[in-house]
Amino acid sequence: MRQTKTIIIGGGASGLYLSSLLLKQHTVLEQNSKVGKKILASGGGKCNITNEFISSQNYLGDAEFIDEILSNLSYKEVLAKFSDVKFSKIKNNQFFASSSKDVLNSLLKMCKNSEILTSTKVQSVKKLGDDFILTTNSGDFSCKNLVVASGGLSAKALGVSDIGYNIAMKFNHKVSTLNPALVGLTVQKPEFWMKSLSGVSLKGTLKVGSRILDGELLFTHKGISGPVAMNASLFWQKGECELNFMPNFNLKNIRNSRKQLVSVLPLPRNFIKAYLKNFNLLDKPVSRFSDSEFEIIKNLQSYKFAPAGNFGYEKAEITKGGICVSEMSNFCESKICKNLYFIGEILDVSGMIGGFNLHFAFASAKAVAKKLNSCAL
Numbered sequence: 001m002r003q004t005k006t007i008i009i010g011g012g013a014s015g016l017y018l019s020s021l022l023l024k025q026h027t028v029l030e031q032n033s034k035v036g037k038k039i040l041a042s043g044g045g046k047c048n049i050t051n052e053f054i055s056s057q058n059y060l061g062d063a064e065f066i067d068e069i070l071s072n073l074s075y076k077e078v079l080a081k082f083s084d085v086k087f088s089k090i091k092n093n094q095f096f097a098s099s100s101k102d103v104l105n106s107l108l109k110m111c112k113n114s115e116i117l118t119s120t121k122v123q124s125v126k127k128l129g130d131d132f133i134l135t136t137n138s139g140d141f142s143c144k145n146l147v148v149a150s151g152g153l154s155a156k157a158l159g160v161s162d163i164g165y166n167i168a169m170k171f172n173h174k175v176s177t178l179n180p181a182l183v184g185l186t187v188q189k190p191e192f193w194m195k196s197l198s199g200v201s202l203k204g205t206l207k208v209g210s211r212i213l214d215g216e217l218l219f220t221h222k223g224i225s226g227p228v229a230m231n232a233s234l235f236w237q238k239g240e241c242e243l244n245f246m247p248n249f250n251l252k253n254i255r256n257s258r259k260q261l262v263s264v265l266p267l268p269r270n271f272i273k274a275y276l277k278n279f280n281l282l283d284k285p286v287s288r289f290s291d292s293e294f295e296i297i298k299n300l301q302s303y304k305f306a307p308a309g310n311f312g313y314e315k316a317e318i319t320k321g322g323i324c325v326s327e328m329s330n331f332c333e334s335k336i337c338k339n340l341y342f343i344g345e346i347l348d349v350s351g352m353i354g355g356f357n358l359h360f361a362f363a364s365a366k367a368v369a370k371k372l373n374s375c376a377l
């Protein structure tokens, strides 16, 4: 059995960030043949690493805990840490790297005290006295401090496992219901007209409960996607949502127009035609639509529908739900089992699109580093 003081399960965003901060020698166990696969996939290969407006408002989960963890790390500190990577600010607040590869390489250069063992899959963990005993496909390991950074269940193709949730439950932690999130929404029959618009996008808002999400909406052969629908998947459980396909447009101004509808609405022409067709209507001068027909046009600003579900874990960027944070200290240490830590996506903290998930992964890693580095002194 190999003995080491500290083991991190998972060489992903949170595990590697922690590794880069630890002052003492430690071991990272990674099941894949290479570390950081999700970092590489992030932001379409350009890693949206952080956001200027980091706050619990952009997350689903316990706001008090989230704010406490986020207080460990500002977006400026993230950018400064990756000072050798070029970033650009997009949409006024999101920071994208020139390439995700640069981010991963930069992070790996900072992992100075790490022994990183790839192709090492942790299968189970038990406690023997003060030690954690880990069974892996490459033999057993023992350690005093165990950090679980094994991520969620989304994007299966990048290599995922449920080991973190199993460890949590083994040590009597509660795990809330898990679901794919930051993923497109499938539609029911009344909305099948949207499927014919696959590839078309527009700027709209989607209301889920009391949340109004805005941004790009993309139609696909399965339903709706794009940042608006993906963010909505974070907050939607079941029931109705409301789409506004043209926020900020005043329909009253066009009611008496003699121009064709497709030429006055701020929407793609094929979208308007597909929408009208669904109600057995054709394009014509706006003034010729009857009042009841115009109600259908008005409905474009308050289109209620109930999604059928979502595109599933294969397409999801994250897993929502996870290990309950009420059982975690502000250092992400288990309140039930000393020296056991959980960080990153495995916790019941889910961020919106915009760099919030990587930022939380890093901030939670920093919380653990504070504790472990202070013990090491």
Ligand SMILES: Cc1cc2nc3c(=O)[nH]c(=O)nc-3n(C[C@H](O)[C@H](O)[C@H](O)COP(=O)(O)OP(=O)(O)OC[C@H]3O[C@@H](n4cnc5c(N)ncnc54)[C@H](O)[C@@H]3O)c2cc1C
Pocket: 009, 010, 011, 012, 013, 014, 015, 029, 030, 031, 032, 035, 036, 037, 038, 039, 041, 042, 043, 044, 047, 048, 049, 050, 120, 121, 122, 123, 149, 150, 151, 152, 154, 155, 158, 159, 160, 161, 162, 163, 316, 317, 318, 343, 344, 345, 346, 354, 355, 356, 357, 358, 359, 361
């Ligand atoms: C396509 C895509 C794009 C994304 N884009 C962004 C973005 O631009 N910005 C953003 O903020 N977030 C983005 N995310 C989300 C972000 O990547 C994750 O939230 C983040 O990587 C979570 O970090 P983590 O360390 O918790 O988990 P991960 O990064 O998933 O790391 C977990 C690691 O643990 C390993 N592991 C799992 N089980 C075991 C085991 N049994 N034994 C050993 N190792 C194990 C895994 O192989 C993996 O390497 C994206 C996600 C996807 C899928």
